[in-house]
Amino acid sequence: xxxxxxxxxxxxxxxxxxxxxxxxxxxxxxxxxxxxxxxxxxxxxxxxxxxxxxxxxxxxxxxxxxxxxxxxxxxxxxxxxxxxxxxxxxxxxxxxxxxxxxxxxxxxxxxxxxxxxxxxxxxx
Amino acid sequence: xxxxxxxxxxxxxxxxxxxxxxxxxxxxxxxxxxxxxxxxxxxxxxxxxxxxxxxxxxxxxxxxxxxxxxxxxxxxxxxxxxxxxxxxxxxxxxxxxxxxxxxxxxxxxxxxxxxxxxxxxxxxxxxxxxxxxxxxxxxxxxxxxxxxxxxxxxxxxxxxxxxxxxxxxxxxxxxxxxxxxxxxxxxxxxxxxxxxxxxxxxxxxxxxxxxxxxxxxxxxxxxxxxxxxxxxxxxxxxxxxxxxxxxxxxxxxxxxxxxxxxxxxxxx
Numbered sequence: 001x002x003x004x005x006x007x008x009x010x011x012x013x014x015x016x017x018x019x020x021x022x023x024x025x026x027x028x029x030x031x032x033x034x035x036x037x038x039x040x041x042x043x044x045x046x047x048x049x050x051x052x053x054x055x056x057x058x059x060x061x062x063x064x065x066x067x068x069x070x071x072x073x074x075x076x077x078x079x080x081x082x083x084x085x086x087x088x089x090x091x092x093x094x095x096x097x098x099x100x101x102x103x104x105x106x107x108x109x110x111x112x113x114x115x116x117x118x119x120x121x122x123x124x
Numbered sequence: 125x126x127x128x129x130x131x132x133x134x135x136x137x138x139x140x141x142x143x144x145x146x147x148x149x150x151x152x153x154x155x156x157x158x159x160x161x162x163x164x165x166x167x168x169x170x171x172x173x174x175x176x177x178x179x180x181x182x183x184x185x186x187x188x189x190x191x192x193x194x195x196x197x198x199x200x201x202x203x204x205x206x207x208x209x210x211x212x213x214x215x216x217x218x219x220x221x222x223x224x225x226x227x228x229x230x231x232x233x234x235x236x237x238x239x240x241x242x243x244x245x246x247x248x249x250x251x252x253x254x255x256x257x258x259x260x261x262x263x264x265x266x267x268x269x270x271x272x273x274x275x276x277x278x279x280x281x282x283x284x285x286x287x288x289x290x291x292x293x294x295x296x297x298x299x300x301x302x303x304x305x306x307x308x309x310x311x312x313x314x315x316x317x318x319x320x321x322x323x324x325x326x327x328x329x330x331x332x333x334x335x336x337x338x339x340x341x342x343x344x345x346x347x348x349x350x351x352x353x354x355x356x357x358x359x360x361x362x363x364x365x366x367x368x369x370x371x372x373x374x375x376x377x378x379x380x381x382x383x384x385x386x387x388x389x390x391x392x
Contacts, residue, residue, distance in 0.1 A: 011335065012219045014269070024206040025194045029265035030239065032213025034337070046210065071220045071235055072276040080269035093233070093283045100183065103191040107184035114279055117286070118173050 009072035015043040016064045018076040070095045077104040131309040136317030148307040155299045162292045164228045169285045180276040190268040193261040200257040235277040
């Protein structure tokens with residue numbers, strides 16, 4: 001329940017699933033990381049209108065379940081909407097999944113899965 | 125309610141009564157402790173939810189500013205730098221480490237951001253033009269990410285606390301509504317059984333003493349009857365010497381009866 005130290009000691013990176021502008025900005029802040037080859041993996045995914053939902057889904061599973069070095073997963077809210085059921089189903093404390101606004105999509109607190117839980121808890 | 129809870133399967137003895145009383149005391153102490161823990165956690169939880177709400181609003185503003193500064197960059201550079209940046213990202217400069225915070229026995233992790241020194245993937249980005257804008261954009265985004273990390277730790281604490289509070293409340297309710305009533309029921313049961321045993325014992329003693337009394341009365345009556353018979357015989361035939369065994373017995377009896385002071389010995 002309260003996660004043991006080992007499960008999050010290794011977690012030191014942030015990951016992003018977002019549109020190009022968000023990813024570019026966050027990479028400029030210096031969160032981008034590519035693991036050592038072979039099998040090098042990026043910790044970011046650029047999503048545009050042509051990206052398949054299954055690909056987003058796969059990246060989400062990869063960042064949340066498979067990789068053990070990610071502490072926070074940032075995901076644009078409009079992209080989270082596309083895989084809403086996975087985001088809502090993911091309730092583990094690690095990594096923390098954070099929905100962020102993007103340039104074209106202002107932040108809507110009503111859709112955030114965590115804020116929804118907050119609202120439900122306080123019966124609003 | 126108490127009927128549905130039932131009682132524990134124990135023998136109604138004084139020893140188990142003592143055990144049950146201890147158990148009830150323990151359950152009450154545990155209940156009050158857990159209740160206090162739950163209250164402390166809930167207080168913290170409300171605090172965190174409020175801060176999450178605030179942080180989310182702040183994040184909205186910060187991300188807007190950051191997006192604006194990125195727009196400045198693309199204007200200054202005069203083209204798309206996204207691809208270049210994605211390709212040149214190699215080592216994370218901005219990282220987080222986790223620390224633990226202890227709230228009434230619950231370990232809450234908090235993220236803390238730090239920058240890995242000596243890593244600069246974007247040294248050449250914006251070398252031609254727009255270097256200043258890019259620098260500013262990086263700073264803005266770094267601040268934005270710091271806000272995000274703060275929010276992430278709040279959110280993690282929120283999720284863990286939520287889980288822990290549920291567990292604690294479940295325990296509190298279990299103790300309050302199952303364990304305490306059941307133990308009380310058991311104590312009541314043992315007490316009633318013990319009372320029952322006491323009553324049985326008392327009744328038995330009463331019976332025994334009644335029986336004894338009846339026996340004594342019967343023996344008295346027999347002796348009295350024998351005495352009277354002997355007296356009658358003596359009255360009817362005072363001079364006749366005792367010839368038979370019964371007469372001898374009667375004579376003896378008569379002699380005893382006449383000796384008033386020996387009366388007590390004969391009757392027990």
